Amino acid sequence: MLLIDCPWCGPRDDSEFQYGGEAHKRRPPAPDQVSDAVWADYLFHNQNPKGLYLERWRHSAGCRRWFNIARDTVSHAVLEVYPADALPSNAAARAVYEQNWRRENEAAANAAAVAETTEIGA
């Protein structure tokens, strides 16, 4: 059982928490304006790395606050716990954030997705 350090309540067993999937996913500010593909990236597509992962957790049995953690999915080591609206300060975690395809290729992905939708439509 993982020990998760709630930023408010301190270390608690993972059974007190709810898992919230990938962190730092940005909801398109104008959903009506984005393609199905872009919407699918937000809604359905998640990283599933073997290694360090930035993910959302909520202390459901305690203070009910959402927060982020940087966790290695292989070793289960928790490198950092940080606020929901912040970026990780740990260098490795920061690198994972920076190298996420959502940021690296956001513009390209959007363009490609739009093109793809048009093709399917045609």
Place this chain on the structure above:
Amino acid sequence: MSHQPYRLASGGHIDRDHEIEFTFNGRLYRGHPGDTLASALLANGVHFVGRGFKYHRPRGIFAAGAEEPNALIQLGHGPRTEPNLRATQVALYDGLTATSQNVWPSLRFDLASVNQWVSRFLPAGFYYKTFMWPASQWMRYEHVIRKAAGLGKAPTDRDPDRYEKMHDHVDVLIVGGGPAGLAAALAAAATGARVMVTEAKAGFGGHICFDGAQQIDGQPAAEWVTAAVAKLQAMPEVTVLPRTTVTGYYDHNYITALERVTDHLGNTPTHLVRQRFWKIRAKQVVLATGAIERPLVFADNDRPGIMLASAVREYVNSYGVLPGRETVIFTNNDDAYRTALALDDAHARITAIVDLRAEADAVAGDLVAAARDRGIKTYFNHAIIAVSGHRRVTGCSIMELAEDGTTVTGPVTSLVADCIAMSGGWSPSVHLFSQSRGTLSWDDEQACFIPDVAHEATVSVGASAGDFSLAGALKNGLKGGMEAARASGAKGRQPAAPKVDPVTEMPLRAIWQVPTNAGKGKQFVDFQNDVTAADIRLAAQEGYLSVEHTKRYTTTGMGTDQGRTSNVNALAILANARDAHIPDVGTTTFRPPLEPVAIGAFAGRAVGGQFEPVRSTPMDPWHHANGATFEHVGQWMRAWYYPRGSETMREAVDRECVAARTGVGILDASTLGKIDVKGPDAAEFLNRIYTNGWLKLAVGRARYGLMLGEDGMVKDDGVTVRLAEDHFHMTTTTGGTAAVLDWLEEWSQTEWPDLQVYFTSVTEQWAVASICGPKARDLLAELSDDIDLSDAALPFMGVSTGTVAGLPARVFRISFTGELSFEINVPSRHGLALWTALMAAGEKYDITPYGTESMHVLRAEKGFIIVGQETDGSVTPGDLGMDWIVASKKADFVGKRSLARTDSLRADRKQLVGLLSTDPEVVLPEGAQVVADLKPAPPMTMLGHVTSSYYSANCGRSIAMALIAGGRARLGETVHLPLSDGNLTAVVTEPQFFDPKGERLNG
């Protein structure tokens, strides 16, 4: 003493002043408190206690502790029976009864023992090779195999014993109470750290308690142990747990341990639990789990009377029991000489020591020298090539080893023996270290795996780290304990190591498979799973190169034994067969639990009424007193229907449904989720969460809302009331209460933190009675003189505050039945009073309480959905025909974008329709599949399924709702419901069956 012919006149830690009786396989024996079942059986001369798993050869007591592979017994009888216990771990108590496990029908006459004569048909992988065809017969084979394989019998009655869990947090957890563990505990405890030390056996000290005359700091080792334990027990921050086995080592130093609280007592005191299951979070762990002696792999090494050398020593020194009167010691190392010395001290006859090592390689050892000084006959460079005896060993034949140790040579010498004490060296107990995902490395010198890189905050000390000397165990125990305490944040100085006399020991000689020229004898590697050296070689020959594959193919290292005594021998033989180096073959993974744990211990107190909370409403006592039947709705117990006299469920529900539409019905609606929504942005927030518009809802008015997931699928629904400009009272489904509050918080905290709004659960603050029917207003008027109930003052979807029956109340005029209806909310302490007052005042209107079943029927008559019944997470508002509630002009709301996805717009999506059974008396089964084209047998193209189905007395016929592919386009079509007991037909209709225009809302 005459009752226990193999009990020595003195020695051991047993209570000789008391004799107790026990029964094994129906025979009465005697032993002493302090015995294990195994030691007491040996004291009575009983070695033969079971049979092998596969060949059903006779098997005897083999070890003295947790590593015992043979003496598996079924303890007790009736509801208290427990299988798979090792006789070596069962503390003897007066009146104990036990039977051999792996025998059928009895120990001495065992039908399956014919297997040993047909063993050439039972090679490695015999399960897979023999029983797979025809596949349809596997279930039958499995039944017979399981019976013959003696996996024990599970009790059929409820476990009468009590168990509990205990949570603890410590700075340093020390697993193992031998010399290394005690030293670690003393060092860690001295810093003031919170320390726990567990020991699987009743007594502490491990090997030093039976290894013979040793001194620690000038006092006998046993006295040092007693003093150390007493010192630890006296320290307030130290928990000392004997009879406690650590069973699992999980992530982040989460450790489970089983404490046997009363198992050693015959009669369990009723106020105590039988076992306590500890869940421990440790900052640091010190593993001092000791080592397990390995058997030697020689021909017929499984005969009863052949035991581990250290076990023989433990029985002599700890229990005052002589396992045999004429013992041969067969060894590849010095430690077995301690057994020779112990037997000699007890004046027992030692036929000879047979040592695989050359004299020159062994003679410099202190223990070897001591044996020589006492004149014990030793055959160096010799091996046992054959064993005589069937149900008990009677002797053995030995020959000299050839130069390279792979063959034997020269004349055969016969030795008389009723006990052979063997030692193939020691394997550190790395199971927990391995469970914690630590990696192992191979120690060539000592021929064993030792802990290498730890994954958790853990350190191994003593024999479990491959340090087999007492001096080393004490020194490194202190060091490990101190380092662990410091790592946990404690401060202090490491105590000085106690003084012990050094013992010079010579290296062992690893001969993994003892050569023989005698032919047929089976050389067992894994005694519990009946795996021989030949099986492992066969697996290698057949191409099972990976150790994990070999494990599964041969079954070596599996089962409750988990390869305690067999793993290293098996790996070595596999490596030899593959001509590989042992570490290159790798080792298997050890999995929790370390030992079998009773299911009751895992359950703890979560049995019976404490298994799961049963939630009930404030009106619950009335429902019980008035004959309601109940149904589970999540954790809630809700009144289901209220049968009168001999009414059937159908009759009661028919009556209730009619009354709710003709007179007045009353429902306990207290379980509905209620959330107080407060803040200047509350309306804006609701506008984004619900599909419909909320900004213009007037104060004092209510509105029905539908909530979607971001995927556009219906998530929850309910009526929300605007109490003030910045204040709403939201209701949710009973089952969705917690999820909806979480959902609101999630959006508030993570997406829209700029919106000023707070959410507070008030589900149980309010008790709710819902009254409905044409006479509902008349009834309410009798109990309220400060609420204007007129249509003008309190219209449909209106809200008022005042008193009902003198109680402070909020009254919502909302309806889930389509009738004139009021939901009366009062503080929950008054819920029962409100209900009783309504029942009393309603008497003259023939008020009829109705339960959840009638509630379902009444809403279905109106075509109202229930989230979770008409929806399953894959249903959009459009699928439900509820586009009317989706405000597509709103810029955004949760799930809106997904409604425009291509998939959400498919014409053949499953859509909600009504179904009318061709036979109006037939109620279609809920969940039944619906097809358009009926075929004689499946497969058929399934269109969807029935979501709700009832008999409706108000409609005078059965009604149903279904989700059907392209259903809106099928109105009027006839569809089929193929069922196992005949097919039904139905016509697709609109999903409204009663008052489709909604004219009854005003009574």
Place this chain on the structure above:
Amino acid sequence: MADVTTQAFSPLDHLNLTVGGPSDAGVSLGERRFVGKLNLRVTPAKIPPAINDLLGGPLPAVGQVTFGGQVMTAWLGPDEYLILTEPGAESALQAALLEGFSGQHVAVTDQTDNATIIRLAGGDARWVLRKGIAIDLHPRSFAAGNCAQTMFERAQITLIQVDDAPSYELIVRNSFAPYLWSWLADASQDVGVRIVRL
């Protein structure tokens, strides 16, 4: 018609508990019925002095409770507090708090009837609680004046350690109260339990 306004039931009333038990019991167990409970949501940086006066001091820090005369305030989350007051005093306090916040964005919600309080006290109270609570209750981690929201087996609770006896108050939603009560009564068998009226 009979006056029902005086009929008020706590969720444990229908268990018909009998007061009593051995005098040397390791724990005592009792229910504090109808204690006033107000849930406060507020950004803690902006507390008017009037509120401190009402609560007898500043809002509690993380994991703490504050005691202010007839009022006890427990920290629940970074913007959430539970205020306990004498039975019947909740409405007046709610009104006073709302007035004290004078239009500021806050929520003061009456949860008096939403939950009840079970008090477990005595030398063995910690031992009994540890059977159902996974968090560390050792005095080095959790002492008098501490509070925590956590799970008691299957029930979500707010736990407050009131004094060093130790006495604990377990605030539990009404419908979970019978489960929690019977669990505690059962788990106290090994140390002995005395049922008390509070």
